[in-house]
Amino acid sequence: MRVYLPCTLPALAAAVEAGELGPVPLTGYAVTPALIEWYASGDTEELEYVALTEAARASLRLLAAERAGGVEAAPRRVVVAAEVPDQPAAPGADLEERARVRLTAPIPLAKVAAVHVDDLYAVPDIEAAIGALPAADEGDDDARFTVDGAEAHELMWYANQEIPDLLRS
Template sequence: MYVFLPSTIPALVRLLEEGRLEDVPLTAFTADPGPGEDAEEVEYEAMYAAAGESLALLAADPGAPRRRVVLVADMPDRVVEHEGRAGEGVARVKVTGAVPYKKLASAHVDDADAARDIAVAVQDPASDAAEGHELMWFAVQELRYLVREDGA
């Protein structure tokens, strides 16, 4: 099952150094389309639900670069527990097992130019400051270069 994991640049650095995310359980989101719902659209909504949760992680880590990070992982169903709905066609889930690097499918990260607006959204989650910024897609093999770019 594909899960969208909210994250931060420092957490991504730890994942790359350690080869896995160990802090379980982890909050995540997944697409759970109903009849007639477009699966791609629901995945997009699940990704942005995780991006919203990334703002809370950034608020808890004042030193982290102000960029939302969403990691996409293909996890076995047995380690994913549904917790409830997080919007139309989106389920909030809990990942109860470690997430190995090899299970990552991609990452979605704000452009560095979004930092000022993301900082505003971290301070005021009700603001729409982050809404104008699309997350950029990164292949797993690009992640090491991404964190180097950010000075991590």
Template sequence: MYVFLPSTLPSLTTVLDEGRVPVPVAFAAGTDDEEAGYEAMYTAAEESLRLLAADPDAPRRRVVLAANVADHLVEEEGREGPDVIRVRVTGESIPYKRLASAHIDDEAVEADIAEAVNDPDSDAADDHELMWYALQELRHLLD
């Protein structure tokens, strides 16, 4: 199953250093529809805003990691809308090798993301698309 994991840039540094992703919460598409996958990714991005609110020193950029996880390791926790499922991956972490990609805000939108962190009801982040990164690009992105 393809799952989307909310994160932050400091957490991403830890992922790269430790070779694993802690999995407090994840999101998955409730259908095979591509649009549902998109919605699941942006639901994880909303959760990333909450992670940013808890870490005032983190750069104001949403981070979503996409991972391929065996279906039997994924437990449904509830619905986040008609096409998105909140899931928990069994175990304490997902190995780095299970990651497929990262989706991260561009630096240019940090002010809008900061506004969205400070006011979750604002639509400041709504018009910003996450940028796609291959795993081999992540170390360069963080340097």
């Protein structure tokens, strides 16, 4: 099963150092039966894009949490795509997150297929979205528009072997 895991650049660097993504449980996004039922007309590629988009939204929240905790993280969303056995993934119960899964085992970096990251030109919009998250959560429509603006940026694709170069840039 392909799972998309929200991440940040500092968390990715820590995973590279540890040799695995963890600690568990990990929250990821995948093509789940609930997602397939909800998006009945979509093919596998479209459904995987939905899961990737959900993981990118979660990455934005991770960035905000890191900032709140004093971690200096570049305002770039990061999503790690990994192949995991079907067994350790259990679909999330939240109907708003039909693609959410909970992983109960760490993911070795050898299982990482790719990393998706915002390009540098997206940084101003991602920075604005991070700042707008609290107001968006309170129902402010302008703030929601700003947060949704982050999704206008497509994430760049990096192969597993390019991760060290990505972290140096």
